Amino acid sequence: AIRHGKHVVTANKALIATHGEEIFAAAREQGVTVAYEAAVAGGIPIIKALREGLAANRIEWIAGIINGTGNFILSEMRDKGRDFADVLKEAQQLGYAEVDPTFDVEGIDAAHKLTIMASLAFGMPLKFDETSTEGITKIEPRDVTYAGELGYRIKHLGITKRTADGVELRVHPTLIPEGRLLANVDGVMNAVLVKSDMVGPTLYYGAGAGSLPTASAVVADIIDVARTLGSPESRVPCQGFQNDAIEDIPVVPMDEVETSNYLRLSVRDAPGVMAEISTLLANAGISIEAMHQYESHSENGMVPLVMLTHHLREKVMNESIRQLKSLDVVEGDVVRIRMEHLS
Structure with a gap:
């Protein structure tokens, strides 16, 4: 499509996270755009927020619940004392998890999304292969209980931070204080917490998957593309930064x-x-x-x-x-x- 001068709208987060650099390069060469709002957090407009809404800010870190399957499992384990395997089976029956749930429960799906958000937040290339990933398969009900008794909740977070040594890129189970808004995001819902220098923390919450939330994001991208058909110079760059401003920031080793x-x-x-x-x-x-x-x-x-x-x-x-x-x-x-x- 790009070779034939067509604009592209996609919800494929794995495609963008692993092949985005070559896709964006081809789009620049052909003078077209690639829009991918639906690739991260479903109907939550987090791509637009990072690329446009927070453009005046230096983003310090992002922490997100960006896989609804994992969040559903951990919520059920906490609320009902169920074990991981039991809840996973129900998630598959409800259609929240695939027959092969590896991408969801091992954090790979979240790592795809985190890679994309880090690129937009920090103006860096997509570095999925350098993202540290740990799943939730080893979480036991007693750990969820002990965490609660200590004033914490366990969430499967994607975290990226800008530090003096580079950028952290990591997905893993995380204890967070039970009073934090992110700790109270339950079920299949998604939420992304962004900390930036001017506005401080901002939280983006909503449905992270499903036909209608995904369609909402896809159609929004189509509308954005249509609005700039007659004025290509007004398009926002695919990664939020002009190509010569993209900096190859190192990923901090885990x-x-x-x-x-x-x-x-x-x-x-x-x-x-x-x-x-x-x-x-x-x-x-x-x-x-x-x-x-x-x-x-x-x-x-x-x-x-x-x-x-x-x-x-x-x-x-x-x-x-x-x-x-x-x-x-x-x-x-x-x-x-x-x-x-x-x-």
Whole structure:
């Protein structure tokens, strides 16, 4: 279509995230535009907001619930105490999840959308291959419960931040304070929180999928294209920036990202165990915000221990988790969920 001088309107987020650079280059060469509002967050006009509405701002970070399937699953797990597999099966029966739900539950769909938003927000090339992705398949009902008791909710977030070292691009389960607006987006709804220098935080909420919300975004793009047919010089560039203003900003390696963390361990119910674990973390320079040992009804002498850490670098946390797993007083895996306060 582009080779024949036709404008393109698409809802295909995977196409834009993985091949957008070559598509946009071909469109510039042919003097046509590519519109893709429906590719991110369904009927929410987040593309127009980033590309036009916030054009006077320097965007600092974006955090979004941008996959309705994952949000539905986590909402059901929290509200009804159901396990992941049970809710996923219902989501498939309701048509919220595909027969193969990998793209939804492993964060790939969200990573496609996050890649597009980061390009628009920071004037950078599309870098889907460098986006760190973690799914929600390992989230257990007890983690959802423990998080709630500590004043947090677990959401599957796409997060991108501009830092002194580059841009963070990451999708993963995240504990966020229960009082935040984003924490209260439930079911299949989507929401994107944008923090910028002039207006501060702005929240965009609505239906992220479905025939009518998607059609709303597609038709809006068609109308935009039609409005500029007679004045191509007034078109907004596909990525919001003129081509010579696009900057190849590096993506910060996940090992260098700093977050707080939720940790859950199964530990021996014996004197000195918490002191041993605290000493190991202190030696790594890790500060503990909260620690709680829960009762266990098992007969193996192990109990759940939940900790919240202060901010630290990912690679330090990873090494400390490896050391924790090697302790005789710790059994099985150490569950880690990153935390964001979104302030």
